Amino acid sequence: MxxxxxxxxxxxxxxxxxxxxxxxxxxxxxxxxxxxxxxxxxxxxxxxxxxxxxxxxxxxxxxxxxxxxxxxxxxxxxxxxxxxxxxxxxxxxxxxxxxxxxxxxxxxxxxxxxxxxxxxxxxxxxxxxxxxxxxxxxxxxxxxxxxxxxxxxxxxxxxxxxxxxxxxxxxxxxxxxxxxxxxxxxxxxxxxxxxxxxxxxxxxxxxxxxxxxxxxxxxxxxxxxxxxxxxxxxxxxxxxxxxxxxxxxxxxxxxxxxxxxxxxxxxxxxxxxxxxxxxxxxxxxxxxxxxxxxxxxxxxxxxxxxxxxxxxxxxxxxxxxxxxxxxxxxxxxxxxxxxxxxxxxxxxxxxxxxxxxxxxxxxxxxxxxxxxxxxxxxxxxxxxxxxxxxxxxxxxxxxxxxxxxxxxxxxxxxxxxxxxxxxxxxxxxxxxPSEGLLRYTYGELDRHATWIKDRLDEARREFLNKLKKTRTAFDAITEQPLTSWRVLAALAKADGRHDLVADPDPVLKFARSQHVFWCAPVTGYRASPESFASLPAAADFNAARRWLKSIPSLLLIVESGNRFPTGTARVEILQHADWGVFDHLLAGKLKHPAPVIADEVRPVLLPLIAADYSFRLCHFNYPDSHYDGGKAFLLLQRDSVVIPDLLSPEWQVAWDWHAHGSPFKAPWKILAKLASEQMLAGTYLQTPYGRDALFNRFKPSTTTPLPAAMHKARWVTY
Missing domain, CATH: 3.60.15.10 (Ribonuclease Z/Hydroxyacylglutathione hydrolase-like)
Known part of the structure; x- marks a missing residue:
């Protein structure tokens, strides 16, 4: 025992x-x-x-x-x-x-x-x-x-x-x-x-x-x-x-x-x-x-x-x-x-x-x-x-x-x-190593990019809800702020995405290459964009095309170091134009920030403008002289569209404003109405010369109104 x-x-x-x-x-x-x-x-x-x-x-x-x-x-x-x-x-x-x-x-x-x-x-x-x-x-x-x-x-x-x-x-x-x-x-x-x-x-x-x-x-x-x-x-x-x-x-x-x-x-x-x-x-x-x-x-x-x-x-x-x-x-x-x-x-x-x-x-x-x-x-x-x-x-x-x-x-x-x-x-x-496998290291970047996109979509929805409560909706639309990286970084930290905050550059590069959301162009010493926004949807592009069809004519300013040779592509000429008023009016229409319009929507419209409008250029300071480079008026017209009298009383309000730096100020509702009924006038309206700008250039008189004086200018057709 x-x-x-x-x-x-x-x-x-x-x-x-x-x-x-x-x-x-x-x-x-x-x-x-x-x-x-x-x-x-x-x-x-x-x-x-x-x-x-x-x-x-x-x-x-x-x-x-x-x-x-x-x-x-x-x-x-x-x-x-x-x-x-x-x-x-x-x-x-x-x-x-x-x-x-x-x-x-x-x-x-x-x-x-x-x-x-x-x-x-x-x-x-x-x-x-x-x-x-x-x-x-x-x-x-x-x-x-x-x-x-x-x-x-x-x-x-x-x-x-x-x-x-x-x-x-x-x-x-x-x-x-x-x-x-x-x-x-x-x-x-x-x-x-x-x-x-x-x-x-x-x-x-x-x-x-x-x-x-x-x-x-x-x-x-x-x-x-x-x-x-x-x-x-x-x-x-x-x-x-x-x-x-x-x-x-x-x-x-x-x-x-x-x-x-x-x-x-x-x-x-x-x-x-x-x-x-x-x-x-x-x-x-x-x-x-x-x-x-x-x-x-x-x-x-x-x-x-x-x-x-x-x-x-x-x-x-x-x-x-x-x-x-x-x-x-x-x-x-x-x-x-x-x-x-x-x-x-x-x-x-x-x-x-x-x-x-x-x-x-x-x-x-x-x-x-x-x-x-x-x-x-x-x-x-x-x-x-x-x-x-x-x-x-x-x-x-x-x-x-x-x-x-x-x-x-x-x-x-x-x-x-x-x-x-x-x-x-x-x-x-x-x-x-497969090129595909090298690319697949971006899988985690895709998750971060999608997370940023979701935050930007939320910000846009909040902005549109606030827009319903303001009496100056058009001004609010054209001046709506972009989302800064500081805001996104704070939200990322709150969500535990510390790796994104510590090293955002690969994620932002991935997002730009995959067109996940809009990033402001990188300028100066900055290595990464500082501002972001949601991308326009397909419905926005369709609305932009319909809006363009409602514009009978445009008067823009282009500037080039040399004259445009005969046969220059129209889209190339349009790349030299100042689109400030155009972008802001379209921003008001689509309720997207003007920089987003400039980067994402306007490039889609340029081929349509080149195909649907006639192109004429004349010297900005000396309309009677031959244009040989520099600043010029660019007149875009649909068939049988007459030039409106830009000195008439209804245009008078448009001459009473100009831009003083930022933010961009303008009588947007009036400009939008005139754009759809007569002409979308370009950024020369922002100059401090006011209404005298057209007098000094085209020299209208009581016997020769502005439209006739503009017709007599030395226009070059492209």
Whole structure:
């Protein structure tokens, strides 16, 4: 009998672990993730279900029941291709219970029936039918978007969605036929436009587009009625026009590049995080890489699109670049050589980034020297390694806090193995850094730039609200202040953006290059702009064009060191004009600051002015003399427009003001009225000469009024 002081063994808790079961479904995807704590399955997630639900999955679920919980916590469909969703109905047929279902936004794809090929439409219909079954079984259905997070197992498991962007799905659901056709007609789906300024939505689609604004998830109930597809050409004609091959597959790239990209973060033993990535068939990684420039820190991932093509910068196929950015420790691929997947270069790319590769199929060829292949001309690594399609089996990866293992040999052994190893000869494979990856370091800059844009939009809304309460609205508009950097810096500090305050230059440079918001031109010794404002919207540009059409004539001043040679482009002449009055009148019309008008709106109008008005120049100080450079009057007229009498009583008020430095003062309402009815008069009105300026230059008299005197001047036509 042991003494009372003898050592008594103490039972220790079993360590947590994660099991990733990738079922052998041929060319397809079906993966089960289990988080096991205290020997119980605390969380279970199914991602896709293959063409046919594998019997091995059902056997596993029945052999490992959860008496007090549903069989599955959540089921995720990455996208609606049949090799991912075909087995889903088998879950209900087998009586498998689950609480949540996450799916791509089917209403957006239902709307595009007029555009998709027949194969794609059938896939959407099957997914929609399964969703209807789930709703009748009271299963919660959601369409998650970028930013979605859900927590399970007492917050030890976090499921996040990092793509698709809400703006992409919103465009597919509510964009114009032309915009949507342009997206669907390209492979891969273009995504760089997501970094640009949001385009205005058609008035008819505003209510639908608003469903997505500020949301990280939507649900079927948000779409009360069927979304009718706008009329357009059939998919077959678009496919032929864009050389997309089989019209039946037209639109499949859109399904791939709107895959739900799922990240599972699992906390083992309370302190060790393991991260899993399930990207569906995502091909274009332009947007995701820009949003996460430092990579994702992946422990285990499924190969995107079965080890197929992946892209950066939209059109640049870059398998090495994408995997160098992802740098996963372990990759599981589900493919059997169909469609030449995985690609022949897939294994070597993983070897260069130090990742291990697990595959359901066993190779029959071992390369003992660099470049050796069983079939050197093979386009698929399945063929080049002599894999046996009939010998496939499921793959199980087990992760604990301090180890990672699999139940079958790795096709490629990564650099994660530690300990003694035999001496080997290494072959270095140098990958030239992708220009796209260098650009993606701006992902964080994009977030800061968007934050500044939001603050500027708030300031503009506040200004417009104050404008409703003032009696001198026109003067307030033309003199509205710009937002200074000091104001933005204070707001940034309050929001915890200390890195932005400490080093704003890269963010502002990024914003200027991406046209996110307006920045004042840098002048003098300053290295960065000091003033900022919101950019005009498309509606503002349309209003500016309408306003210009209402102006019958303009009298401006141009100044050039030399005369303008015959044949000088009219836009070049306009670049030498003083646009002070023009910019301020248009600022009053659009309710944007005059500097913003000068930089953003006026350049768009100059080609219209050059096309719609006649051009005549005469010497400013000596109108009867030949113009040979220097200051000149520039008279712009529409057809059959007469010169008004600028010395008449109604113009008298215009002669009674002039500018004394800043702020810019003027009888704006009167000038605006005269501009639309007679002439937009230029900045010579600001000179201290007043009304005598025109007397001294054109010498009108009682018998020769000013318009006639101006006609007699020596004008040069361009």
């Amino acid at each position: 042991p003494s009372p002081t003898a050592f008594q063994p103490v039972a220790t808790a079993m360590p947590d672990n994660v099991r990733i079961l990738s079922f052998e479904v041929g060319h397809g995807e079906c993966t089960l993730v289990e988080f096991i704590s205290e020997r119980q399955v605390a969380f279970r997630c199914l991602l896709d279900a293959g063409r046919v639900l594998p019997a091995a999955l059902l056997d596993h679920l029945k052999s490992n029941p959860r008496p007090e919980s549903p069989d599955l916590d959540v089921v995720v469909l990455s996208h609606v291709d049949n090799d991912h969703q075909g087995g889903l109905p088998g879950l209900l047929e087998a009586g498998i219970s689950f609480r949540e279902y996450l799916s791509p936004c089917l209403p957006a794809f239902k709307r595009l029936r007029w555009l998709f090929g027949e194969r794609v439409n059938r896939a959407v219909d099957r997914a929609f039918a399964f969703e209807q079954q789930l709703r009748s079984h009271k299963v919660a259905v959601q369409y998650p978007l970028e930013g979605f997070k859900s927590r399970y197992a007492s917050s030890r498991v976090t499921l996040s969605i990092i793509s698709p962007a809400a703006r992409l799905i919103k465009t597919l659901a509510s964009g114009s036929p032309e915009r949507v056709s342009a997206l669907v007609s390209n492979s891969p789906t273009p995504l760089q436009w997501l970094f640009e300024v949001d385009e205005p939505v058609n008035e008819d689609s505003q209510a639908l587009a608003a469903v997505f604004d500020g949301r990280v998830t939507v649900c079927p109930e948000d779409f009360d009625t069927f979304l009718p597809g706008p009329p357009g050409p059939p998919a077959s004609s678009l496919a032929q026009q864009h050389s997309q091959g089989d019209p039946d597959f037209f639109g499949n790239a859109t399904l791939n590049d709107t895959s739900l990209i799922v990240v599972l973060d699992i906390l083992l033993d309370g302190v060790h995080r393991k991260r899993l990535l399930f990207p569906g068939d995502q091909e274009n990684w332009t947007y995701v890489a820009a949003q996460h420039p430092a990579g994702l820190g992946i422990d285990v991932m499924k190969a995107p699109h079965h080890g197929g093509r992946v892209y950066l910068r939209d059109k640049d196929e870059d398998l090495p670049g994408v995997y160098a950015w992802l740098r996963p420790k372990t990759v599981i691929v589900s493919a059997n050589g169909q469609y030449d997947l995985p690609r022949a270069s897939f294994r070597d790319v993983l070897r260069t980034v130090g990742g291990s590769l697990l595959c359901a199929h066993q190779r029959t060829f071992e390369a003992l020297s660099a470049g050796a292949m069983k079939q050197p001309t093979a386009t698929s690594c399945f063929q080049s390694m002599g894999c046996d399609r009939g010998r496939g089996r499921s793959v199980t990866v087990t992760l604990t806090a301090d180890s990672e293992s699999a139940d079958l040999p790795a096709c490629v052994q990564g650099s994660g193995i530690t300990g003694l190893a035999p001496i080997v000869v290494l072959r270095q494979d140098v990958t030239v």
